Amino acid sequence: MKITLVFLIATLIPFAGWGQSKISGTVTDQSGEVIIGANIYLEGTYDGCSSSIDGSFEFDTSEKGNHLLIASFIGFKDVQYDIVLSDSAVSLNIIMTESINRLEAVVISAGSFTAGEETNREVLKPLDIATTAGATADIAGALNTLPGTQRVGETGRLFVRGGESDETRTFIDGMLVSNAYSPAAPTTPGRNRFSPFMFSGTSFSTGGYSAEYGQALSSVLVLKSKNEALLNLTDVAIMTVGGTVSHVHKADDWSVAGKLGYTNLAPYFQLAQQRIQWNKAPETFETDVIFRKKYDKGLFKFYTNFNREVFNIFRPQITQADILDQIDLNNQYLHIQGSNEFKVNDKLKITSGLSHTRQNEVLDFNEDAINEHHQTSHGKVVLDHYINEKFNLRSGAEIIHTDHRYQYQTTESGQLNYGQSIAVGFSELDVYFSNKTVLRAGLRYTTDRLSNLSYIVPRLSLAQQVGENGQFSLAYGEFNQAVRPEYLRINQILDHEKVRHHIVSYQWIKNGRTFRLEAYDKRYSNLIKFGVENLNDPSSYTNEGEGYASGLDLFFRDNKSLKGLDYWISYSFLNSERDYLDYPSSAVPVFASAHNFSLVTKYFMQDIQSQLGLSYSYSSPRPYNDPNTTYFNSGRTRSFNDLSLNISHLLNPQVIIHGSVTNVLGFDNVFGYEYATRPDDQGFYQRRAVRQPAPRFFFVGIFITFSKNKTINKLPEL
Amino acid sequence: MKTFLLIIVTLVTTSFGLSTKYEQQMLKHIAALYVANSPEKFQELSNAFDRIARVEKDKWEPYYYSAYSIIIWSYGVSEVSEKDKLLDHALEKINSAARLAPNESEIIALEGFTHMSRVNIDPASRGAQYSSLALETYGKALAINPENPRAMLLMGQMQYGTAQFFGSNTNEACDLIKNALNRYETYENDNPFAPK
Numbered sequence: 001m002k003i004t005l006v007f008l009i010a011t012l013i014p015f016a017g018w019g020q021s022k023i024s025g026t027v028t029d030q031s032g033e034v035i036i037g038a039n040i041y042l043e044g045t046y047d048g049c050s051s052s053i054d055g056s057f058e059f060d061t062s063e064k065g066n067h068l069l070i071a072s073f074i075g076f077k078d079v080q081y082d083i084v085l086s087d088s089a090v091s092l093n094i095i096m097t098e099s100i101n102r103l104e105a106v107v108i109s110a111g112s113f114t115a116g117e118e119t120n121r122e123v124l125k126p127l128d129i130a131t132t133a134g135a136t137a138d139i140a141g142a143l144n145t146l147p148g149t150q151r152v153g154e155t156g157r158l159f160v161r162g163g164e165s166d167e168t169r170t171f172i173d174g175m176l177v178s179n180a181y182s183p184a185a186p187t188t189p190g191r192n193r194f195s196p197f198m199f200s201g202t203s204f205s206t207g208g209y210s211a212e213y214g215q216a217l218s219s220v221l222v223l224k225s226k227n228e229a230l231l232n233l234t235d236v237a238i239m240t241v242g243g244t245v246s247h248v249h250k251a252d253d254w255s256v257a258g259k260l261g262y263t264n265l266a267p268y269f270q271l272a273q274q275r276i277q278w279n280k281a282p283e284t285f286e287t288d289v290i291f292r293k294k295y296d297k298g299l300f301k302f303y304t305n306f307n308r309e310v311f312n313i314f315r316p317q318i319t320q321a322d323i324l325d326q327i328d329l330n331n332q333y334l335h336i337q338g339s340n341e342f343k344v345n346d347k348l349k350i351t352s353g354l355s356h357t358r359q360n361e362v363l364d365f366n367e368d369a370i371n372e373h374h375q376t377s378h379g380k381v382v383l384d385h386y387i388n389e390k391f392n393l394r395s396g397a398e399i400i401h402t403d404h405r406y407q408y409q410t411t412e413s414g415q416l417n418y419g420q421s422i423a424v425g426f427s428e429l430d431v432y433f434s435n436k437t438v439l440r441a442g443l444r445y446t447t448d449r450l451s452n453l454s455y456i457v458p459r460l461s462l463a464q465q466v467g468e469n470g471q472f473s474l475a476y477g478e479f480n481q482a483v484r485p486e487y488l489r490i491n492q493i494l495d496h497e498k499v500r501h502h503i504v505s506y507q508w509i510k511n512g513r514t515f516r517l518e519a520y521d522k523r524y525s526n527l528i529k530f531g532v533e534n535l536n537d538p539s540s541y542t543n544e545g546e547g548y549a550s551g552l553d554l555f556f557r558d559n560k561s562l563k564g565l566d567y568w569i570s571y572s573f574l575n576s577e578r579d580y581l582d583y584p585s586s587a588v589p590v591f592a593s594a595h596n597f598s599l600v601t602k603y604f605m606q607d608i609q610s611q612l613g614l615s616y617s618y619s620s621p622r623p624y625n626d627p628n629t630t631y632f633n634s635g636r637t638r639s640f641n642d643l644s645l646n647i648s649h650l651l652n653p654q655v656i657i658h659g660s661v662t663n664v665l666g667f668d669n670v671f672g673y674e675y676a677t678r679p680d681d682q683g684f685y686q687r688r689a690v691r692q693p694a695p696r697f698f699f700v701g702i703f704i705t706f707s708k709n710k711t712i713n714k715l716p717e718l
Numbered sequence: 719m720k721t722f723l724l725i726i727v728t729l730v731t732t733s734f735g736l737s738t739k740y741e742q743q744m745l746k747h748i749a750a751l752y753v754a755n756s757p758e759k760f761q762e763l764s765n766a767f768d769r770i771a772r773v774e775k776d777k778w779e780p781y782y783y784s785a786y787s788i789i790i791w792s793y794g795v796s797e798v799s800e801k802d803k804l805l806d807h808a809l810e811k812i813n814s815a816a817r818l819a820p821n822e823s824e825i826i827a828l829e830g831f832t833h834m835s836r837v838n839i840d841p842a843s844r845g846a847q848y849s850s851l852a853l854e855t856y857g858k859a860l861a862i863n864p865e866n867p868r869a870m871l872l873m874g875q876m877q878y879g880t881a882q883f884f885g886s887n888t889n890e891a892c893d894l895i896k897n898a899l900n901r902y903e904t905y906e907n908d909n910p911f912a913p914k
């Protein structure tokens with residue numbers, strides 16, 4: 001009995017609190033700032049505590065012998081100490097170092113605007129693109145309210161920092177999309193073909209972008225499609241211009257979504273007087289299919305879009321308005337792509353994809369017929385390699401193949417065609433010096449077998465955090481792009497056009513307020529230049545053109561100051577001249593306006609379940625060339641003004657009514673002038689103003705959602 | 719002699735039997751959690767649960783309470799980015815818990831609570847994404863255990879908030895909340911560390 005008792009007492013001793021030793025000390029970071037709330041404990045035991053408000057800690061333990069003391073804290077690396085516990089006290093001054101966290105670290109932002117759901121450092125939210133008044137849910141229209149873009153109202157396209165519209169290329173999930181705009185009648189705006197609702201992330205770069213992207217002189221628009229569908233639902237939209245039906249089916253690890261759309265502007269044109277004589281108003285049939293599948297280590301996405309548009313118009317001739325030219329257009333478009341993300345392990349991710357875009361356009365101009373067939377295939381593989389905390393290497397290869405065929409039947413008939421293969425290799429290293437300093441350096445090698453040329457260009461950018469909320473960024477890079485099909489089909493040995501970007505930027509973001517100021521300089525060379533005498537002669541085309549664009553972009557956004565109100569202000573200043581195409585000398589190009597200003601506001605009214613949007617845009621006068629004067633491009637239009645409104649009202653959780661009006665005040669905007677090709681009897685070139693197809697555009701739509709979950713609707717999307 | 723034996727039996731059972739160190743520590747910190755009211759206290763408790771989790775490698779409850787402490791803590795900070803950081807951190811703990819007990823309704827309900835907390839940060843811009851995610855997650859929790867009053871209450875609150883945001887009828891949500899509150903009275907769980 002006694003023995004048992006002794007044994008019991010002996011085993012109970014460790015629990016009784018005898019022979020405890022004290023462990024104490026302080027916790028600071030490298031700069032000596034105290035760390036509050038760090039977890040300090042003996043590995044394998046319950047013993048430990050949190051550091052207090054002055055960074056000090058103290059706890060008792062009855063453990064003896066060799067032990068591991070660990071200190072851990074969010075955003076810092078764990079620190080370990082081997083300690084020997086005897087009866088004496090242990091005192092330690094723990095210094096912790098910040099761990100470099102890719103999510104916390106400063107993000108390279110020079111030149112780029114991103115809209116995403118992942119972080120709150122994004123300048124825009126995905127919905128901003130869909131709800132901007134005046135943009136009528138057009139991606140390009142919404143991005144046109146951001147600094148760095150010039151408004152060119154008669155095209156509806158993105159013109160970035162003194163670049164032409166085709167200097168901006170669109171990518172979906174990293175894959176190239178060609179012919180991203182739908183066709184439009186002469187001097188009327190086209191739309192981006194892709195619905196903003198499809199994407200969870202948009203990155204719009206106005207310069208200095210990564211070595212991953214090329215064949216774009218001015219800008220890349222990178223759209224990231226949604227990774228997964230949220231739930232099963234069916235949407236029906238009935239609009240003044242047509243209707244759509246879409247359905248999403250979601251299973252555990254895959255989902256499929258399909259959409260059918262039909263638009264016909266004829267009824268609308270009956271009601272609203274147009275300046276264009278439509279013989280057949282634009283009629284479009286469209287279908288989309290998206291398939292997504294998640295698997296063990298990756299995600300596969302498939303997307304296809306088919307679109308067919310036809311229209312027919314009568315256009316009065318400039319010199320004799322009673323003579324009408326007839327233009328008939330039939331455009332068929334198919335984009336199809338598959339992409340796959342595969343995580344080999346924690347350190348290596350492989351992204352690959354294939355895309356194919358084809359467009360066939362038949363254009364009849366009176367008796368003349370033109371059939372243009374353009375197809376682009378893109379294959380790409382990217383390896384993301386996390387080397388260690390400080391380094392990340394991104395390398396890849398891509399092939400872009402283009403086939404182009406141009407058949408014409410005019411006074412003479414013939415065919416021009418070419419096939420071009422561009423192969424690219426790129427590599428880019430991210431260096432995280434700390435959470436506050438990140439450098440990205442890349443190289444991009446391109447070889448073009450058609451024009452028999454190859455080159456290698458650098459890309460460099462740096463981001464440095466200053467203070468809690470600010471950051472400076474610098475970017476430099478050389479960008480190239482093969483010349484446009486309309487020149488390449490005549491002369492296939494033309495060099496790629498070239499531009500060098502320099503960007504300096506400062507950005508400040510705090511609790512719902514964003515300020516950004518950016519200055520840039522672009523130097524163009526190798527631009528296409530040709531004489532007007534013989535446009536069909538390959539030798540009249542050279543790469544001797546050049547130009548520059550420099551300017552200042554300003555952005556301010558605030559959704560904090562007034563409850564329910566969200567607004568942003570953009571201002572862009574541009575100074576640009578080019579000597580290219582048929583320009584006799586260096587001149588401001590017709591698409592370049594020196595000052596662009598936008599104010600975009602969104603106001604949510606909880607009481608009446610509505611969101612009201614208002615946008616105002618201003619562009620300073622644009623140049624046009626008046627052949628009656630001796631100075632090239634010396635004419636200036638009047639300035640451009642637009643005030644647009646939209647409203648979304650939630651009738652009940654399943655039904656939304658959306659209405660919008662562009663140019664409410666009916667400004668008579670003139671984008672430029674078209675001149676007769678030949679002078680009249682008095683030796684005078686007659687002209688016609690390029691104006692909006694109608695002073696205002698009205699839109700009303702009803703959007704209905706059918707879903708088992710009754711609280712889900714499309715409001716967030718409007 | 720009888721008394722002596724009784725003392726020994728009590729000593730033995732309290733030290734090794736019904737009340738192990740794990741149980742003592744858990745119950746102590748859980749009790750503290752229910753009365754905690756400052757960010758510092760929640761951080762301290764999260765640390766304490768983490769220390770237990772590091773030792774008890776097969777128990778999901780310490781991770782659960784650590785995550786819960788962090789979520790409540792996130793309500794006490796004002797900076798949006800700080801809130802997000804904490805919710806990310808809580809989600810890591812939830813994932814650790816879920817790896818140990820993949821079919822535990824309580825863990826899934828808590829995951830739904832992190833999504834709901836993101837909605838609260840900015841309902842207008844985050845509602846669309848996170849409210850449906852939260853509802854879906856609560857649905858999963860209830861599919862595993864239809865009696866889980868927490869999953870039911872949170873789902874009711876989410877539905878109420880959504881209905882209020884859209885100005886629609888809140889009856890359905892209110893019924894669910896009432897139902898959940900009744901369920902709290904009767905809900906029995908044989909796990910002594912299950913949330914109450």
